[in-house]
Amino acid sequence: MYVKRAPRRARLWRASLYVFLTTMAVLWLVPLAGAVYASFRPYAETQRLGIFSFPKTLTVQNYKNAWTQGGMTRAFENTMFIVIPSLILILGMSSAVAFTVSRFSWRFNVVLLLVFTAGNLLPPQVIFQPLFQMFKAIPWPDFLSDTNTGNLLGTKIAVILIHVAFQIGFCTFVLSNYMKTIPKELGEAALVDGAGVVRQFFQVVMPLCRPALAALATLEFTWLYNDFFWAVVLLNQGAERPITSSIANLGGQFFSDDNLIAAASMIIIVPTLAVYLALQRHFISGLTLGANKG
Amino acid sequence: MSTIGVAEPQSTETVEPEVAMAAPRKGRRRRYSQLTRGDKIALAIFAGVPAALHIAFVWVPAISTAALSFTEWDGLKLGTWKLIGFKNYWSVFTVFDGKFFPALFNNLILLVFLSGCSVVGILFAYLLDKNIRGTAIYQSVFYMPVVLSLAVVGFIWKGVMWSPRQGMFNVILGRTAQGDQIDWVGNAQKIFTFHVPFLDTPLGLSKNFAALLIAMAWRHIGYVMVLYLAGLKSVDPSLREAAAIDGCNEWQSFRQVVFPVMKPINVVVFVITVIEALRAFDIIFALKKPPGTQVLGILVRDNLVGEGGGKVGLGSSYGVVLLLLCLVFIIWYLVNNYRENEL
Numbered sequence: 001m002y003v004k005r006a007p008r009r010a011r012l013w014r015a016s017l018y019v020f021l022t023t024m025a026v027l028w029l030v031p032l033a034g035a036v037y038a039s040f041r042p043y044a045e046t047q048r049l050g051i052f053s054f055p056k057t058l059t060v061q062n063y064k065n066a067w068t069q070g071g072m073t074r075a076f077e078n079t080m081f082i083v084i085p086s087l088i089l090i091l092g093m094s095s096a097v098a099f100t101v102s103r104f105s106w107r108f109n110v111v112l113l114l115v116f117t118a119g120n121l122l123p124p125q126v127i128f129q130p131l132f133q134m135f136k137a138i139p140w141p142d143f144l145s146d147t148n149t150g151n152l153l154g155t156k157i158a159v160i161l162i163h164v165a166f167q168i169g170f171c172t173f174v175l176s177n178y179m180k181t182i183p184k185e186l187g188e189a190a191l192v193d194g195a196g197v198v199r200q201f202f203q204v205v206m207p208l209c210r211p212a213l214a215a216l217a218t219l220e221f222t223w224l225y226n227d228f229f230w231a232v233v234l235l236n237q238g239a240e241r242p243i244t245s246s247i248a249n250l251g252g253q254f255f256s257d258d259n260l261i262a263a264a265s266m267i268i269i270v271p272t273l274a275v276y277l278a279l280q281r282h283f284i285s286g287l288t289l290g291a292n293k294g
Numbered sequence: 295m296s297t298i299g300v301a302e303p304q305s306t307e308t309v310e311p312e313v314a315m316a317a318p319r320k321g322r323r324r325r326y327s328q329l330t331r332g333d334k335i336a337l338a339i340f341a342g343v344p345a346a347l348h349i350a351f352v353w354v355p356a357i358s359t360a361a362l363s364f365t366e367w368d369g370l371k372l373g374t375w376k377l378i379g380f381k382n383y384w385s386v387f388t389v390f391d392g393k394f395f396p397a398l399f400n401n402l403i404l405l406v407f408l409s410g411c412s413v414v415g416i417l418f419a420y421l422l423d424k425n426i427r428g429t430a431i432y433q434s435v436f437y438m439p440v441v442l443s444l445a446v447v448g449f450i451w452k453g454v455m456w457s458p459r460q461g462m463f464n465v466i467l468g469r470t471a472q473g474d475q476i477d478w479v480g481n482a483q484k485i486f487t488f489h490v491p492f493l494d495t496p497l498g499l500s501k502n503f504a505a506l507l508i509a510m511a512w513r514h515i516g517y518v519m520v521l522y523l524a525g526l527k528s529v530d531p532s533l534r535e536a537a538a539i540d541g542c543n544e545w546q547s548f549r550q551v552v553f554p555v556m557k558p559i560n561v562v563v564f565v566i567t568v569i570e571a572l573r574a575f576d577i578i579f580a581l582k583k584p585p586g587t588q589v590l591g592i593l594v595r596d597n598l599v600g601e602g603g604g605k606v607g608l609g610s611s612y613g614v615v616l617l618l619l620c621l622v623f624i625i626w627y628l629v630n631n632y633r634e635n636e637l
Contacts, residue, residue, distance in 0.1 A: 130358035165351035226443030258453035
């Protein structure tokens with residue numbers, strides 16, 4: 001059979017497109033690949049032979065050292081203690097607001113959405129000093145935290161609170177756009193059947209929002225996990241800190257050992273990379289839900 | 295969506311104009327009365343609690359910062375602040391302080407640079423949209439750095455790329471010998487400088503900040519690419535076909551047809567670029583703030599948390615400057631976003 005072939009110029013163009021994209025992709029992987037490679041080698045060896053040399057020894061010693069010296073068991077616990085409750089609260093609260101704003105006409109709908117969206121874009125450095133004072137002024141029993149100051153400052157609860165307050169802005173924005181696409185008749189039908197607002201929320205709207213919630217959960221997980229600023233500003237140095245900011249401690253103590261730091265970085269990025277690679281579809285739809293204002 | 299909304303009332307109007315006119319109004323009023331008291335309380339809680347939390351922990355502090363910028367205070371004890379009017383702003387903008395303009399300039403460089411990166415990201419997205427085999431793989435690779443925290447990105451690059459003795463840059467350049475090494479993170483030497491008439495210190499781009507820019511590009515390009523690629527996928531293909539039939543070349547059809555259709559995404563990309571440039575903090579702070587890499591975010595934080603009580607007033611006025619810069623773009627974004635839809 002006769003198959004029409006693309007003209008020569010077009011084929012050449014396509015070939016160079018592949019060459020370009022592949023070159024860029026390889027370049028993109030260089031820092032990560034280099035970090036993986038360095039993390040398995042003793043520092044003395046790469047110092048002597050350079051990072052491109054053939055390995056004489058491959059060892060997991062850097063990982064062991066990074067884990068123990070960086071206090072990573074504790075740091076991971078701290079991270080989970082902050083991320084999981086924050087995530088649940090953020091998704092729960094923002095769906096509640098989005099539900100109210102998108103399903104019922106109410107005078108302050110637009111104002112509320114404006115305030116939320118704008119708040120989420122504010123630079124955190126600008127709000128932290130008054131926040132610091134507020135947390136210092138809010139009493140909090142010591143037996144519910146690891147501090148002994150009697151207030152919220154320096155506790156992980158404070159970090160959770162600010163994460164929730166900050167991130168509900170973005171999630172409400174995304175979810176309200178999503179909920180607007182659910183036909184109003186569904187809610188009205190439930191109303192006629194005698195379901196109250198609360199039941200409507202839990203049994204009609206929330207189940208339909210599952211894709212959006214999954215997308216937001218993946219996205220927010222990495223954002224909360226990667227948070228550096230609030231942990232550094234609100235928590236004391238050392239054992240209190242979650243995993244991402246704990247690398248700052250390591251960098252200070254072992255300033256010269258680049259391979260140890262590479263190993264620590266690898267440990268830290270494993271959870272987010274795993275979530276990203278496993279749930280890539282959700283991840284990207286979360287971003288685009290935020291960008292594609294309906 | 296909008297076409298359906300327009301078409302429906304028209305069609306009912308032709309059949310029975312009176313009913314069509316009255317129905318929506320009645321329906322809206324009735325929906326309110328259908329809510330029981332319990333329902334109304336539930337809705338108030340649904341919207342009220344999160345709103346109160348958000349306002350209390352985001353907007354109240356933002357406004358307090360604005361108020362504190364007119365005071366002198368060490369931040370130790372509430373109520374000990376002293377009102378000093380615009381004095382803090384005076385010291386921010388005059389030469390005495392000497393930190394503000396270099397930091398602002400770095401933010402500006404970052405903004406220009408990240409805008410360039412956004413263009414590259416858009417190019418990547420455009421190329422990946424061309425029916426490439428293995429798009430998903432390319433996409434994953436380019437997007438991977440985005441899921442890493444900028445602080446960790448800083449450390450990875452510090453150990454692998456910038457390290458004077460074994461880093462890739464120096465190895466490739468053959469500058470690993472003792473005394474010949476380039477200290478990528480530590481070198482505050484300026485690449486270029488220029489004098490501004492009313493400033494004592496010349497402004498310029500230091501070498502280590504330029505090195506940091508490369509790492510930030512690594513992360514920013516993938517972010518923009520994914521946002522744009524999703525947008526491109528939703529562009530109606532018949533638009534491009536029409537452009538091709540009309541004799542547009544590749545660039546013309548992108549510039550005249552695709553780019554205008556992508557306006558909502560363009561707005562988001564622009565805002566993300568600006569806000570990222572203005573909020574920059576993590577990577578610089580994680581690398582222990584090497585000299586020459588000051589940005590506004592760092593300046594605000596350092597003035598607020600000093601040893602033995604910070605200069606809260608001065609730090610707050612830096613913060614207000616940063617806030618106002620951000621707000622200009624935030625408001626522009628909101629106006630763009632809500633004009634057609636709600637307002």
